[in-house]
């Protein structure tokens with residue numbers, strides 16, 4: 549089975565190029581099917597989640613022309629089915645974006661209900677309430693969401709919770725609803741803005757994305773466009789944490805520094821130097837880092853998707869830290885693995901109490917989910933000796949060429965899929 553083998557202890561140095569944002573690209577791919585013309589999406593990250601959603605879109609009949617690893621042309625004029633099977637949903641949860649896209653375009657979507665996942669139970673009740681508010685009849689039968697409407701009509705929608713998924717999904721349907729939709733308490737994450745921008749470039753009329761109130765004037769149809777995905781805030785943040793944990797100096801390129809402010813602010817508080825450029829940030833560590841308090845919050849707060857990676861850094865910092873997870877209920881599964889590496893972290897309720905230890909010891913660990921997997925790699929990069937990270941299939945869902953990018957910064961890391969290759973790597977790096 550594929551795993552990463554890491555020899556820790558090298559301070560990362562150099563430059564790394566960040567890929568397109570996975571979570572933005574998932575929304576863009578779903579939105580693309582709403583036009584009957586070519587929609588070209590560039591700067592896609594080449595990760596398994598994206599490839600799974602592209603497969604789901606092809607499975608309903610959309611024409612998919614993969615230009616290269618980072619560019620796809622999607623044409624929704626050939627769609628023959630409004631049904632997204634459980635097989636697709638199992639591979640990629642964000643297939644649920646096809647409910648909003650298909651409902652908006654055809655007035656009908658039948659999509660398998662996503663289950664919970666490794667970070668907790670993840671309901672889609674807010675998505676469904678939004679579709680109903682637009683006049684759709686939504687029934688859940690045998691685990692399938694069946695949404696139908698003769699015609700969608702704009703409405704005033706207030707989301708109980710600022711949900712990224714519900715905001716994007718309902719926004720897609722509302723683009724084709726008659727009249728005006730006002731959505732309040734919307735998620736403000738950069739990928740919400742990115743999907744709204746692409747829809748606007750297809751002829752939609754969406755204003756206010758990035759604020760908590762989004763106004764949409766329905767349009768009769770959408771046309772083709774060419775669009776480039778924004779850089780990945782979380783991938784960039786992960787490399788910032790890797791630089792910090794290893795005491796390195798890394799220039800992280802192709803980013804929007806504004807999106808990283810919540811992460812930069814914490815690293816600065818811990819004693820790191822963070823320098824912002826137009827489209828890059830440099831993270832540099834001189835001396836030791838201090839612990840801090842972190843609470844995950846919707847954007848522009850500290851992202852839940854950066855919580856595990858930052859906790860790995862805090863495990864190494866001086867003093868006590870507190871990390872409170874306020875978005876998902878089951879996001880500390882990696883803590884036992886970090887503790888096996890010598891970290892001292894105690895979880896009580898939704899808070900992790902971290903006692904900084906200065907040094908971690910390499911061992912064999914398993915990635916419980918995508919971001920937790922990245923956190924274990926960061927810990928391995930900083931730890932003494934060898935760390936093996938199993939179950940990297942999760943990491944490959946969201947990080948493009950993770951090991952290659954890290955190796956480019958001087959890390960001793962290799963993806964292996966046999967004990968023999970693991971031994972070979974260990975002999976090579978001593």
Ligand code: UD1
Nearest residue numbers: 571642670671672673674675709711712713714853875876
């Ligand atoms: C998206 C991201 C995910 C990130 C999360 C929070 C994608 C593909 N995934 O997930 O990486 O961790 O935002 O930034 O973009 N909720 C409900 N009912 C709903 C919808 C959500 O109760 O109908 C709750 C969730 O359980 C959670 C909170 O709202 O507690 C926020 O979830 P949400 O923003 O919807 O997350 P996702 O869109 O699933």
